[in-house]
Amino acid sequence: MRIIGVGFGRTGTRSLRVALERLGAGPCLHMQELSVGAHREREAARWLRAADGETVDWHEMFTGWQSTVDWPACSRWREVCAAFPDAPVLLNHRDFDGFYRSAERTIWAVRQAARAGTLGPRPDGEVQPAAFRHVLERLVWQGDFQGRFEDRAWMERMYDQRLAAIRAEIPAGRLVEWRLGHDGWEPLARALGVPVPDEPFPHLHHTAEFREQVGLGQSAT
Template sequence: MQVIGVGFGRTGTYSLKSALERLGYGPCDHMYEIAEHPPRIYRWLDIAMGHSADWDGLFAGYNSAVDWPTAAYWRELADHYPEAKLILTVRDAERWYESTQATVFKRSPLARPLTWLAERKSPALRAFLAMDRMSVEQRVFGGSIHDKRHMISVYEQHIADVQAEIPSDRLLTYNVGEGWEPLCGFLGVPVPDAPFPKKNERSGFSRESNKHIQKLLASR
């Protein structure tokens, strides 16, 4: 593991995944990547349930990891991979909160019955949703995922904790809107002759998420 993204979801983590892979640090793990490989869902679920983690086995074949659930275990991963560089993706706290409520934590009157039906049909989706609830909603936010003051407080405290505990020469605090230069400078690699990837914007979130949900529904 060469690079670990320790920023919360909805801070440009999918764009960072694409950027790291473009720079030669792929494959890069991400929540979507986990959904693509159902056996890994159960390994993450075991960790979320408090079982011992085989980090090397879990990340076998990956050279980097970003997004949740990785960011929920940033201390453990920073300790386990002491040579890895850490990237803390950040954005304006208010905009981050609004993005979470419009995407990953969106309220919907149909969500509960549809989720119930989907979980009955697909054990893999059931495990995925359980892993997400335990490792992100509960572990990171204590279940209060719609309380704006609480969410922003957790978000800002996370940034402060990472910056206080990780040496500055090992950590890049990074807004993906800054483009290639800070990222490439931190990693010591040339700047690509290509636009910085812009992925998973709010307008396309549902389409991307539904694609992965359909794959989970088709798996057993």
């Protein structure tokens, strides 16, 4: 593994994935790979085992990948970082208000619509593996968020505690911080030991784009 992203989704992870691959640290595993990626059946099956608490071989889990950002890997950040002790650890984050609002209007909105039976088909016609939603439910909603997403105050404490734990447990020389809306190529290129590209940093998967892709439509502001 070239670099391990340990921050939650909805913190610029789609942009980071493209950036890391542009910098030579690809292919990069992102939750979208379990949903609509070319190898989604394989990846969903791999992570289903981890989501169900089975003992897994982390090197086998990341066969075919050189980096990761977003879920599912960030939900098991301690184990993944321990399995690849030489890889830099990327702590991607943003202010809590921005994170919560984005998550509420995207991944939470999808979950609620699916449960209500009002989520339509994806406009691109892609079909997610049956295991995908189980992985998402176990690792994100019942794992990281402990079934308390609607408790905003608890979520904010959890978010701050996760950032603090990563900063405390990962040595400073290994940790690379990247803040959405503030940082660009430089921290990533420095961690990977490659030149900074002479091009704009990618900006992908904002809320409106996400909602359109999954068939939710636009949300109220």
